[in-house]
Amino acid sequence: MGGERIALLFPGQGSQAVGMGQDLAERFPAARAIFEEADDALGFALSRLMWEGPAEELTLTVNAQPALLTHSAAVWAVLRQADLDVVCAGGHSLGEFSAYHAAGSMSFADAVRTVRRRGELMLEGGTARPGTMAAVLGLDDEVVEGVCREASTDDSVVVPANFNTPGQVVVSGDTAAVERVAPMLVSAGAKKVQPLTVSGAFHSPLMKVAEAGLQAQLEAIGFRDPAFAVISNVTAHAVTDAGEARALLVDQLTSPVRWTQSVQTMLQMGAERFLEVGAGKVLVGMLKRIDRAAEGRGVAVGTADAIEALLSGGAQGQGSSAP
Numbered sequence: 001m002g003g004e005r006i007a008l009l010f011p012g013q014g015s016q017a018v019g020m021g022q023d024l025a026e027r028f029p030a031a032r033a034i035f036e037e038a039d040d041a042l043g044f045a046l047s048r049l050m051w052e053g054p055a056e057e058l059t060l061t062v063n064a065q066p067a068l069l070t071h072s073a074a075v076w077a078v079l080r081q082a083d084l085d086v087v088c089a090g091g092h093s094l095g096e097f098s099a100y101h102a103a104g105s106m107s108f109a110d111a112v113r114t115v116r117r118r119g120e121l122m123l124e125g126g127t128a129r130p131g132t133m134a135a136v137l138g139l140d141d142e143v144v145e146g147v148c149r150e151a152s153t154d155d156s157v158v159v160p161a162n163f164n165t166p167g168q169v170v171v172s173g174d175t176a177a178v179e180r181v182a183p184m185l186v187s188a189g190a191k192k193v194q195p196l197t198v199s200g201a202f203h204s205p206l207m208k209v210a211e212a213g214l215q216a217q218l219e220a221i222g223f224r225d226p227a228f229a230v231i232s233n234v235t236a237h238a239v240t241d242a243g244e245a246r247a248l249l250v251d252q253l254t255s256p257v258r259w260t261q262s263v264q265t266m267l268q269m270g271a272e273r274f275l276e277v278g279a280g281k282v283l284v285g286m287l288k289r290i291d292r293a294a295e296g297r298g299v300a301v302g303t304a305d306a307i308e309a310l311l312s313g314g315a316q317g318q319g320s321s322a323p
């Protein structure tokens with residue numbers, strides 16, 4: 001990597017795919033050990049589900065969350081052996097847990113059990129108070145926030161859930177409120193409002209019922225100060241304290257993911273190259289839309305070939321990643 005200052009990016013739900021990580025286990029003993037540890041920690045063959053499917057089962061939030069964290073941890077188990085100058089890390093929603101594992105805050109076994117529990121709690125929250133989400137294209141953040149406030153009532157709310165890139169915001173809330181806000185957003189100038197297939201209204205007040213369970217889980221495990229700063233989804237600020245990290249991971253359930261600001265924080269911290277560690281290349285794809293200064297600086301590292309290219313100095317630009 002030529003001494004470049006690295007920011008690690010960890011993907012969230014939506015990047016999972018059947019076959020994810022199988023090539024890593026076949027080529028790298030360190031990665032294979034992670035998959036074996038995941039199966040042992042969870043008490044079932046997560047690795048088989050990741051590699052063989054079925055896709056409908058892998059996509060369930062209780063499975064997708066540990067699968068994505070495991071894939072990211074397997075990649076990191078190989079990359080950490082290289083002499084990378086990591087200045088900071090960030091993860092999109094679930095990916096923030098992967099970032100804290102990479103930073104040494106949680107053991108892998110604790111991390112994978114924690115995100116499995118997080119998935120269970122979020123699913124329970126979505127059952128207790130059903131909700132949904134929708135992607136909004138072509139509107140400024142402030143406009144989306146204002147229209148969501150206008151569309152919300154005391155018993156039916158919709159809020160911004162992900163500030164992904166300028167002009168791409170995901171909204172979340174009660175199903176009736178999300179359906180109500182869609183035509184209002186179009187009237188306000190949105191190019192498109194796309195309903196998402198999700199099992200709950202994530203990153204909204206509807207997830208408040210999951211907070212106590214996640215807080216209890218995080219307090220029950222060893223959690224150390226991260227070895228490098230992790231950028232919080234909630235604040236888009238660098239976190240280096242274990243107590244603050246745990247509190248913000250709980251707050252994240254009901255708070256929007258401030259991804260645009262998070263990437264800008266990483267640039268301000270001196271990040272010169274961004275590595276997307278794990279499945280897919282969604283976050284690398286967002287970089288140039290967030291800040292032209294980041295264009296061409298991202299590489300997705302989720303396959304054995306991509307890892308070998310990176311470590312041999314052959315990875316340039318936006319590399320490919322997992323299927």
